[in-house]
Amino acid sequence: MELLAAAAGLDLVVDEELEREIESRSRAVAERLRRPYADFAAGVTKQATRPATAIPIGLVGTAPGLVVPLDGRVAVVLPGPPWELRQLWPRALETGPMLELLRRAERPSRRVLRFYGASESAVAQALAAAGGDGNGVEATICARDFEIHVDLVVDPGAEAQADSLVAALLEPLGCHLFSEDERPVEEIVLELCRERGLTLAAAESCTGGLVAARLTSIPGSSDVFVGAIVAYANGVKEAELGVPAHVLREHGAVSPEAAAAMAAGVRSRLGTDVGVAVTGIAGPGGGTDEKPVGLVYLHAETPDASHGIEFNFPADRESIRRRAAVAALHLVRRLLSQSRDSHV
Amino acid sequence: MELLAAAAGLDLVVDEELEREIESRSRAVAERLRRPYADFAAGVTKQATRPATAIPIGLVGTAPGLVVPLDGRVAVVLPGPPWELRQLWPRALETGPMLELLRRAERPSRRVLRFYGASESAVAQALAAAGGDGNGVEATICARDFEIHVDLVVDPGAEAQADSLVAALLEPLGCHLFSEDERPVEEIVLELCRERGLTLAAAESCTGGLVAARLTSIPGSSDVFVGAIVAYANGVKEAELGVPAHVLREHGAVSPEAAAAMAAGVRSRLGTDVGVAVTGIAGPGGGTDEKPVGLVYLHAETPDASHGIEFNFPADRESIRRRAAVAALHLVRRLLSQSRDSHV
Numbered sequence: 001m002e003l004l005a006a007a008a009g010l011d012l013v014v015d016e017e018l019e020r021e022i023e024s025r026s027r028a029v030a031e032r033l034r035r036p037y038a039d040f041a042a043g044v045t046k047q048a049t050r051p052a053t054a055i056p057i058g059l060v061g062t063a064p065g066l067v068v069p070l071d072g073r074v075a076v077v078l079p080g081p082p083w084e085l086r087q088l089w090p091r092a093l094e095t096g097p098m099l100e101l102l103r104r105a106e107r108p109s110r111r112v113l114r115f116y117g118a119s120e121s122a123v124a125q126a127l128a129a130a131g132g133d134g135n136g137v138e139a140t141i142c143a144r145d146f147e148i149h150v151d152l153v154v155d156p157g158a159e160a161q162a163d164s165l166v167a168a169l170l171e172p173l174g175c176h177l178f179s180e181d182e183r184p185v186e187e188i189v190l191e192l193c194r195e196r197g198l199t200l201a202a203a204e205s206c207t208g209g210l211v212a213a214r215l216t217s218i219p220g221s222s223d224v225f226v227g228a229i230v231a232y233a234n235g236v237k238e239a240e241l242g243v244p245a246h247v248l249r250e251h252g253a254v255s256p257e258a259a260a261a262m263a264a265g266v267r268s269r270l271g272t273d274v275g276v277a278v279t280g281i282a283g284p285g286g287g288t289d290e291k292p293v294g295l296v297y298l299h300a301e302t303p304d305a306s307h308g309i310e311f312n313f314p315a316d317r318e319s320i321r322r323r324a325a326v327a328a329l330h331l332v333r334r335l336l337s338q339s340r341d342s343h344v
Numbered sequence: 345m346e347l348l349a350a351a352a353g354l355d356l357v358v359d360e361e362l363e364r365e366i367e368s369r370s371r372a373v374a375e376r377l378r379r380p381y382a383d384f385a386a387g388v389t390k391q392a393t394r395p396a397t398a399i400p401i402g403l404v405g406t407a408p409g410l411v412v413p414l415d416g417r418v419a420v421v422l423p424g425p426p427w428e429l430r431q432l433w434p435r436a437l438e439t440g441p442m443l444e445l446l447r448r449a450e451r452p453s454r455r456v457l458r459f460y461g462a463s464e465s466a467v468a469q470a471l472a473a474a475g476g477d478g479n480g481v482e483a484t485i486c487a488r489d490f491e492i493h494v495d496l497v498v499d500p501g502a503e504a505q506a507d508s509l510v511a512a513l514l515e516p517l518g519c520h521l522f523s524e525d526e527r528p529v530e531e532i533v534l535e536l537c538r539e540r541g542l543t544l545a546a547a548e549s550c551t552g553g554l555v556a557a558r559l560t561s562i563p564g565s566s567d568v569f570v571g572a573i574v575a576y577a578n579g580v581k582e583a584e585l586g587v588p589a590h591v592l593r594e595h596g597a598v599s600p601e602a603a604a605a606m607a608a609g610v611r612s613r614l615g616t617d618v619g620v621a622v623t624g625i626a627g628p629g630g631g632t633d634e635k636p637v638g639l640v641y642l643h644a645e646t647p648d649a650s651h652g653i654e655f656n657f658p659a660d661r662e663s664i665r666r667r668a669a670v671a672a673l674h675l676v677r678r679l680l681s682q683s684r685d686s687h688v
Contacts, residue, residue, distance in 0.1 A: 042465065082660070125383060212553030213557050217661070221552075230546075
C-alpha cells in the first residue's frame with residue numbers, strides 16, 4: 001500500500017471509520033481465540049491506512065479492500081488469501097471507477113483445451129505447425145500436474161481464427177484431449193460416476209492417500225466417493241484388501257497382479273461399483289534392477305470393465321507419487337468414458 | 345539465457361559437444377517414449393546455446409547446467425525442476441569461479457524456530473519486544489501451513505545476539521516451540537514413533553487422505569506408518585472402523601465420540617500402537633447452526649494415553665482440510681512428546 005501510494009504520488013490518510021470497524025472486529029477475534037487484544041492492536045491502524053482518494057469496499061475479517069482510481073486506470077487492493085480476495089472482488093466491480101473501466105474495455109473470450117498423455121513439445125509443435133498464435137488469438141501452453149493445459153485468449157472478432165487453431169491442434173492431439181473446461185480430472189471422474197449412478201473407492205500404496213485427497217477436495221464428492229484404504233504395509237494389503245498372500249509372495253506388492261487384487265479388493269470391501277488401485281516404488285530407497293524407483297502399477301475395475309497399466313517415471317519421491325495419483329484418476333476417467341485411446 | 349547474455353553483454357555460441365550429447369539423449373528419450381525424434385529436435389540447438397565464456401557443468405536428462413563468470417560475480421544457470429536442479433548444483437560448486445567466490449564469502453549461520461499454536465502477530469510482537477532484529481541478525485517470520493516459522497540469518501560474530509533473541513522469543517512462546525530444525529511435523533511424528541518402536545495408522549473423514557499423504561511423503565515412513573482408512577461414508581466408519589451405529593445416530597459422524605471411536609477403531613483394525621482420527625465439516629455445504637462448516641474433531645490414542653480436541657476454523661474447504669491435517673499431526677506429536685502444553 002505504501003509502495004503503491006509512493007509510486008502514484010498519493011497522500012495516505014488513516015480512515016477513522018475503517019479503523020473503528022477493524023478495531024471492533026479485532027477485539028471479537030481476540031475474544032474468540034482467547035488471546036489478548038494487544039496481539040492484534042499493532043495491525044489496526046496500519047490496516048486502516050489508505051490513499052486519500054481510495055474507495056473502501058468493505059472488509060473480510062479485519063482485512064479491508066480498496067479501489068484506487070489512477071488517472072483512468074484503477075488499482076484494486078485486496079487481501080492476499082484467495083478465500084478473502086474472492087469475497088471482496090465482486091464489490092470492487094460495483095464501484096464507479098471499475099464500472100467505467102469495464103464499460104470501455106473489450107473483453108476477450110477464452111478457449112481451454114486440456115490434454116493428458118501428450119508431451120508439452122508435441123503440443124507446442126502442433127501449435128507451431130498450425131501457424132502459431134497471433135491474429136487476435138494468444139495461446140499459452142502450460143505443463144501442469146502432468147497434464148498439458150492450452151489456454152487461448154481470443155480478441156473480439158478472432159473467433160474463427162481460434163476455431164481453426166483448435167481444429168489444427170485436435171487433428172494430431174484429439175485422442176489426448178480430456179476436457180474443454182477447467183474442471184480438474186478428479187471432478188470429471190466424480191461426474192462420470194455420478195451420471196452413471198456409480199460409487200467409487202480407492203486402494204493406495206505408494207500414493208499414500210493422494211488419490212483420495214484429490215477426490216475429496218471436490219465439494220459434494222461424498223455422494224460418489226465412499227472412502228479409501230491406504231495399504232502401506234503388506235499386512236494391510238492382505239487383511240484389509242484381501243490381496244492373496246501368494247500374490248504378494250510370487251509377484252511382489254509392486255506388480256500388476258497386486259494392483260488388480262487391490263482394485264478388486266477395495267471394490268468388494270467397501271462395497272462400491274468402481275475401485276482404483278495404485279502400487280509402486282516411490283523411492284528414494286527400495287528400488288531394484290528389476291523393479292526400479294518410479295515403477296508404478298495401476299488398476300481400475302468397474303462392473304463392466306477392468307484395466308491395468310504400468311508406468312515407469314524415474315524422478316523424486318514427491319513427483320512419482322503425484323504423477324501416480326494423476327495417472328490413477330485419468331485411468332478411471334478413461335475406463336468410464338470408454339475412450340479407445342490406449343495411451344497412459 | 346538470452347536475457348542474461350544480453351544484460352551482461354556476452355556473446356552466445358552453440359556448444360557443439362553439448363549439442364551432440366543433447367541430441368543423443370533426446371533420441372534415447374524419444375525412443376523410450378515411442379515418440380518421433382522430431383518432437384524433441386527443435387529444442388536441441390537452443391539447449392546447447394551458451395555464452396562463450398560459460399563453463400558447462402553437465403546435463404540432467406537433456407537439460408544443461410552452466411557457470412558463467414561475470415567480473416567476480418558468478419551466474420549459475422540450472423534447469424528449473426527442483427529434482428534436476430539439485431543434481432547439478434554440487435557440480436557448480438566445484439568450478440573455479442564458484443570456489444573462488446566461496447573462498448571470499450563469509451557464511452552466515454542459521455537458526456530455525458518452528459512454532460505451532462502461536463499467532464503470527466504474537467511472534468512478531470515478541471520479536472519486537474526483544475528489540476527486533478539487526479546487529480548482525482536478520483529475522484524473518486513466516487506463517488506457513490498453519491505454523492509460524494522463524495528463521496534467523498546470523499552474521500559471523502553475531503551469535504551471542506542471536507542467542508539472546510532466541511531466548512527472548514522462547515520466554516513467552518516456548519510452550520509453542522516444536523522444532524529447532526526444518527523437519528516437517530510429519531517427519532517429527534514418524535521419528536517419535538520410531539524412537540519408541542511404535543506403529544501408526546490414521547482414520548480420516550474430512551481430510552480424505554491428507555494425513556496419510558503427508559506421513560507417506562517422508563522416505564522410510566513405511567517402518568512406522570502401516571496405513572489409513574479413509575472413511576468418507578458413514579457405512580465405512582461403521583464397517584471398517586467399528587464406529588458403533590448408536591454413536592453415529594446419537595452424536596453424529598462429526599462428534600468427539602465418533603473421533604474417539606475412529607481412532608480406537610483404526611488402531612485395532614490395522615493393529616497399530618498409535619491411531620489418529622479426524623472428522624469434521626469441510627464445507628462449503630453440510631454445515632448447521634449447531635455444527636458449522638469448519639468444525640473439526642480430532643482424536644489420538646496410544647498404548648498409554650488418549651486425547652481429543654475440537655477446533656472451529658471457518659474457511660474454505662481446502663484450508664479447513666489442510667488445517668485439520670496439520671492439527672492431527674501436531675496432536676500425535678504432542679501426545680507422544682507428552683508436552684504439558686494443552687493448546688491445540
